[in-house]
Amino acid sequence: MSNPATPRKSIRFCGQSYLAFVLTPEPPIFEWLANFDEWSSQFAEYFADKPIVLDVSAVKLSNAAIVHLVNELRTRNIRILGLQGIEQSELGPDFPPVLKGGRAVTVAEPPEAAPRDSQPPHKEPASLLLESPVRSGQSIVFPNGDITVLGSVASGAEVIAGGSIHIYGALRGRAFAGLAGNRGARIFCNQVEAELLAIDGHYRIADEIEPSLRSKPIQAWLQGDVIFITSLN
Amino acid sequence: MAKVLVVTSGKGGVGKTTSTAALGAALAQSGETVAVVDFDVGLRNLDLVMGAERRVVFDFINVIQGTVKLSQALIRDKRLDTLWLLPASQTRDKDALTADGVAKVVAQLRQKFDWVICDSPAGIERGATLAMRHADAAVIVTNPEVSSVRDSDRIIGLLDAKTEKAERGERVEKHLLITRYDPVRAGKGEMLSIEDVLEILSVPLLGVVPESQEVLRASNIGAPVTLCNASSAPARAYCDAMRRLKGENVPMTIPSDRKHLFGKLFRRRAA
Numbered sequence A: 001m002s003n004p005a006t007p008r009k010s011i012r013f014c015g016q017s018y019l020a021f022v023l024t025p026e027p028p029i030f031e032w033l034a035n036f037d038e039w040s041s042q043f044a045e046y047f048a049d050k051p052i053v054l055d056v057s058a059v060k061l062s063n064a065a066i067v068h069l070v071n072e073l074r075t076r077n078i079r080i081l082g083l084q085g086i087e088q089s090e091l092g093p094d095f096p097p098v099l100k101g102g103r104a105v106t107v108a109e110p111p112e113a114a115p116r117d118s119q120p121p122h123k124e125p126a127s128l129l130l131e132s133p134v135r136s137g138q139s140i141v142f143p144n145g146d147i148t149v150l151g152s153v154a155s156g157a158e159v160i161a162g163g164s165i166h167i168y169g170a171l172r173g174r175a176f177a178g179l180a181g182n183r184g185a186r187i188f189c190n191q192v193e194a195e196l197l198a199i200d201g202h203y204r205i206a207d208e209i210e211p212s213l214r215s216k217p218i219q220a221w222l223q224g225d226v227i228f229i230t231s232l233n
Numbered sequence B: 001m002a003k004v005l006v007v008t009s010g011k012g013g014v015g016k017t018t019s020t021a022a023l024g025a026a027l028a029q030s031g032e033t034v035a036v037v038d039f040d041v042g043l044r045n046l047d048l049v050m051g052a053e054r055r056v057v058f059d060f061i062n063v064i065q066g067t068v069k070l071s072q073a074l075i076r077d078k079r080l081d082t083l084w085l086l087p088a089s090q091t092r093d094k095d096a097l098t099a100d101g102v103a104k105v106v107a108q109l110r111q112k113f114d115w116v117i118c119d120s121p122a123g124i125e126r127g128a129t130l131a132m133r134h135a136d137a138a139v140i141v142t143n144p145e146v147s148s149v150r151d152s153d154r155i156i157g158l159l160d161a162k163t164e165k166a167e168r169g170e171r172v173e174k175h176l177l178i179t180r181y182d183p184v185r186a187g188k189g190e191m192l193s194i195e196d197v198l199e200i201l202s203v204p205l206l207g208v209v210p211e212s213q214e215v216l217r218a219s220n221i222g223a224p225v226t227l228c229n230a231s232s233a234p235a236r237a238y239c240d241a242m243r244r245l246k247g248e249n250v251p252m253t254i255p256s257d258r259k260h261l262f263g264k265l266f267r268r269r270a271a
Helices: A029-042 A063-075 A103-107 A109-122 B016-029 B046-050 B060-064 B099-112 B126-133 B146-159 B183-187 B194-201 B213-221 B233-245
Strands: A021-023 A052-055 A080-084 A127-130 A139-142 A146-149 A158-161 A165-171 A174-177 A187-192 A196-199 A202-205 A218-223 A226-231 B003-008 B034-038 B083-086 B115-119 B137-142 B173-181 B205-210
Touching: A029 A063, A052 A063, A063 A080, A127 A139, A139 A146, A146 A158, A158 A165, A165 A174, A174 A187, A187 A196, A196 A218, A196 A226, A202 A226, B003 B016, B003 B099, B003 B126, B016 B034, B016 B046, B016 B083, B016 B115, B016 B137, B016 B173, B016 B213, B016 B233, B034 B046, B034 B099, B046 B083, B046 B213, B060 B099, B099 B115, B099 B126, B115 B126, B126 B146, B137 B146, B137 B194, B146 B173, B146 B194, B173 B194, B173 B233, B194 B205, B205 B233, B213 B233
Parallel strands: A021 A052, A052 A080, A127 A146, A139 A158, A146 A165, A158 A174, A165 A187, A174 A196, B003 B115, B003 B137, B034 B083, B034 B115, B137 B173, B173 B205
Antiparallel strands: A187 A218, A196 A202, A218 A226
């Protein structure tokens, strides 16, 4: 037993696989970069801290152009782990290593898995729940989605939502739904005594709400440029 | 431990000062030590309603500015040993109230009294916000009419946002006191009903004080209505409200001056 136990440090290594994302630029490169910028402005940090491989098989690029492209991407916080679709022999020693084999299998998966992966960091709650009544003089603004009020919205109060507005008590103040051009937004309330109902900039004041609907549960929605109000019963 | 109570409404002329004096006197009569503090700097009235206007030497602002000690400005009520008044200054305005000064004076009052009742000025500006700033509980005085109810709603919003308790994430205990209620006019629909007011404000009801000549008479004499004529309808309403404030379970009635008519019984209590 003592024989093999001589103090010799072994080099430990093992195989591990990572999911890398493959970027495939298409000619013309400038246009592709502009498209990429537009896309990444919507999904900021999507590629941050992720291994990225550049597939240059679709474009014919000189070595200098590849260096330029890699640098362009670096300024966008994207660091290239390796290249693909080119022979190592065509490149100098300063280039990222050329990766081969096994790629094709994983390439199909990232587009499916990626959006779900990336969702949590940007996910903000899409609705706001208010458990207490909205008092006169208060202004509740929630541009990111729906507002639900369990109590009433008092006369002189206002509720402003990017999405729809749901009020389980009486609406005596003003409600502005669909703030940022969301024409599909609606206003629901259990008892309408509103001063004003507005959806995407179109509005109806109290006088323009049919007297027969007063104090009734209603929904309001936008059709063309007109707000329609109907009883929920 | 002292309890700081703010009597507030938003709207003017609904009966804050009358209610402060009446509740303060009723609490003092029940054996508690009470300080009533007038926050209406520049338009003080509590001294008149308490009948202490001829004994005011120093005032709240003097104490805030450190000119005199608190004990020099407090005026003891002639009728009740345990009732004290801290009058406001009539020659200054609300800007003389500083946040630090008010905090210091309220902290001192807490040490000396069981109850500190702050009579808030009307409005939502400096005077009103400083009066509610340190409150543990609030009595919201409302008349049964739409403008008063809407202003009260605004004040309730401020109580939930601008008070020390609210900023600590706690809630100021809120009580609704409906004053100048006339059952006959309410019955004819000329006034909001109690149910309407409770429905709009959704604050628990502390009491309903009926409209009465007694209130005017008491303020002319310079006595809180609960001391002036203890058997009058408003005095009984305030006494009931005081007992509810102390946590007693008193059935909700609207006292009436007409002896043969019993007040209407309310079972409902808003959330």
